[in-house]
Amino acid sequence: MSSSNQAHGTATQQIDALRAEIVHHEHLYYVMDQPTLTDAQYDKLVNRLKALEAEHPELVTPDSPTQRVGGKVKDGFAKVAHSRPMLSLDNAYNEEELRAWAVRVRGALHSSDVLEFVCEYKLDGLSLALHYGAASHGSAHLQRGVTRGDGTVGEDVTGNVRTIRTVPLSVNAEKLKKAGLPQTFEVRGEVVMPKAAFARMNAEREAAGQSPAANPRNAAAGTIRTVEPSIVAQRRLDYYAYFLLRDGEFLLPTQSETLDALAAAGFLTNPHARTAKTIEEVLAFIAEGETKRDALGYEIDGIVIKVNSVAQQRRLGFTGKAPRWAIAYKFPARGAVTKLLNVLFQVGRTGKLTPVAALDPVGIGGITVARATLHNPDEIARLGVRIGDYVAVERGGDVIPKITEVVEDTEHPRGTREIVFPTLCPKCKEPVVREDGEIDFRCVNASCPARLSEELLHYASRGVMNIEGLGEAMVAQLLGHPLNDPVSLADVEAQDAPMSLDVRDAEMLEESNDTTADEPTRTALVHTVADLYRLTADDLLKLERVGPKTAESLIAQIDRSRSAPLYRVLLGLGIRHVGERTAQDLADTFGSLDAIMTATEEELVRAEGIGPIVAKTIVDYFSIEKNRALVEALRAQGLQFTAEKRVVGTALAGLTFVLTGTLPTLTRDEAKARIEAAGGKVAGTVSRKTSHVVAGEEAGSKLDKARDLGVSVLDEQGLLDLLK
Known part of the structure; x- marks a missing residue:
């Protein structure tokens, strides 16, 4: 050798x-x-x-x-049909409903059948399917991770799933043998964000001037669908496995054996699962779980009860939307009654006024709740709530504090003070308007200091220009006045998923709606986001509690943001309805900020993901002289105004493809990207409208359906020949 x-x-x-x-x-x-x-x-x-x-x-x-961490997902997430529908579960909310379910199950089986249940904690996360395929040396490696989606078709989020440390990238031959698994199988389970990771993420969001995430479930769902795997890797997610399938069928005879096999193969399973022979044992497990839930490192909102035998599961079957052999027992919502002391108003980045309830602090589930969002005028009208009312407050999803109803009895008299939205902005005293067809009241003063502070915090946030060190305290100093809003509720209209006010311990709030304070003002160093790039270290050293190291670090962070890609610059402008996906679609389609600025509504709606409302908002934004001036000021500072334009060919125009199986050299994402770049479309299911099915190794039911319908079937080389 x-x-x-x-x-x-x-x-x-x-x-x-x-x-x-x-x-x-x-x-x-x-x-x-x-x-x-x-x-x-x-x-x-x-x-x-x-x-x-x-x-x-x-x-x-x-x-x-x-x-584990790959590059950014450039073209969104491909649609993938599930091997077997990922159905939701029917719910039971009390002992009576649970016993009624058990009676139905017993009645549908043979009288001689031994009935056994498996009880598992109902994790408050999102469902995810993992597909493993044969690899070298008898092992199996992760090929694909797919979200639940609509239960029939999900999204391919493999790049993000690979960053989750509790997801094995491969299972070696020894573990497969120990677990009794083949090299090709599918795992289903739940992605959750642990409480500690959720608290850490919200602390980072608040430091960046963003609103806190509503609850760990929303945070996990938003994280798994972010287009940057590096962000997913930074946020600790866990994956708990509970099902094993192959070709859409359960692999093992019982659910308890499935959990044992998953653990033997190296997957994280919930250690609290237990078998039960009677409904009394199930109820005892439920009671035990409810007492333990606060001490767990993750959120649960109930108990899932499954018939243990897979053979019995097949006999019981399904309703239109749920299996008859499983049910979710939901814990009661945790709530309390307290007094509404006041309503305060937060001015967001787009001028939106959000009403915030100031409550007489009350303990709910071990947390002191002193504030809750009232969302908008319509919600206030629906509740019929007044200041001084006693209200029922629940932690929706066990996290979000929300008012569910007004309590009125001899012990809880009604309040007398109506909740009236201000006619003048509580920060700048300029008129507040509510346009036709709009739910919200807005401050329309573009120079409103509250709006500017939120714009700066949004611009500097991690998901936008990622300027570390530019948090609330620094922004307050740069603007020359304190950020003294009683509640920090950043406007969330451009987010992928709505966020709500998190629980906070707080001092008793004043009875007055006047949220201003007599604080000394200083000369503002920043009047627009473009002014950030004119700051020097000497400017920052004049501020309180800012030393040379802090000043130099912030200037370096601001300077680094000049190289942020075009879609992040678009996000930084804060255009209503333009979130991350929309900004990427705009950058990919038009290739430059100048092209976006001059595009008509008709041209904009032809871009992927852009509808009439978003198109009008974009045109309206760039029709305002102040906004165009901001763009020119950013251009002068050397920000990125161009991007690689996505070029769509015509070789496959008008053709629809379905991908199935593992191709020899192309990944599914690569094949999809090449098809779309040539003008073709990729669908998740086979129909008579499908032009070609591209089949690789271990192609499943899609290939069978293509043959049944007489649809053309290509291998990888056939696809490459078409692309030529």
Whole structure:
């Protein structure tokens, strides 16, 4: 053997050994919660592996621990049909409803059948399917991660799923044998954000001037659909597995055996699952779970009860939307009655006035609730609530404080003070308007200091220009006045999912709606976001509690943001209805900010993902002289105003493709991107309108359906020939 071959062999052995060691310690840390290495020792192993893979790039494999975080998802998420519908569960809200379900189950089975249940915590997250396929040395590697979607078709979020440490990138032959699993299988489970990670994320959001996420479930859902896997990696998510399938059918005879096999294969399963032979045992488990829920590191909102036998599950079957063999027992909402002391108004980035209820502090589920959002005038009218009323408050989703109704009896007299929206902005005293067809009142003064502070915080936030160090305290100093709003409710119209006010301990609030304070004002250093780029370290050193290191760091962060891509600049402008996906679609379609600025509504609606309302908002925004001046000021500061324009060919124009199975050289995303770049469309299901089905190894039911319908079937080479 030559010396180079010997070196290559040694490198392969070293890399394999390092990967196995790292995977072992990841399992101990993330799944078993029994770490044996310090963070520094773990990092040393990973850095050694990275160095070896850099020296031998030909040895890098997709399931290497170094490959968890990939590049940004450029074209959204491909649609993927599920092998078996991911159905929701029917709910039971009390013992009577649960017993009635058990009677129906018993009645649908043979009298001689032994009936057993499996009880599992109902994790408050989002469902996710993981597909594993055959790899070298008898192992299985992660091929695809798919969201629940509408239950029939989900979204391919594989790049983001790979960053979740409790998702094995591969399962070796030894573990497969121990678990009794084939090399090709599907795992279904729940993605959750632990409470500690949720608290950390919200602290970061607030430091960046963003509104806190409503609850861990919304945070997990928003995270898994972000287009940047690096952000997903920063936010700790966990994946709890509970189903095993192959070709859409359950693999093992019972649910309890399924949970054991998943654990043996290295997946994280909920350790509190338990079998029960009677409904009394089920009820005891429910009572126990309700007492333990606050001490858990994650949110649960009930208990899932499943018939253990898969054979019995088949006999019981399904209703139109849920299995008859499983039910979710929902814990009662945690609430209390307290007094509404006042209503205060928060001015958001777009001028929207949000009413915030100031409550007599009350404990709910171990948390002191002193404030709750009232959303908008329509919600206030629906509730019929007045200041001084006693109101029922619940933590919706066990996190969001919300007023559900007014309580009126001899102990709780009605309040007398109507809630009236101000006619003048509480911050700038300019008129407030409510346009026809709009729910919200808005301050229309573009120079409103409250709007500017929110604009700066939005601009600097991590999901936009990512300027670390530009939080509320710094913005207040740059504007020359304190940010003294009683509640920080950042406008969330451009977010992918709505956010609500999180729970906060707070001092008793004044009875007056006047939220201004007699504070000394200073000369503002910033009047628009463009002024950030004119700041110097000397400017910052004049501010309170700002030293040389802080000043230099912030100036460096601001300067770094000049290189942010066009879609982030668009986000930074704060155009209503333009969120991350819309900004990316605009950048990809038009290729420059100038082209977007001059586009007509008709031209805008022809872009992917742009509807008439969004198109009108964009045109209206750029019709305002102040906004055009801001764009020119940013241009002068050297920000990125161009992007690589997505060019769509015509070779496959008018053709619809369905992808199934594993192709020899192209990933599903790559094949989809090439089809769409040539003008074709990719669908998730086969129909008579399908032009071609592109089938690879282990193609499933889609291939069968294509043959039944007489639809053209291509292999990868056939697709490549069409693309030529």
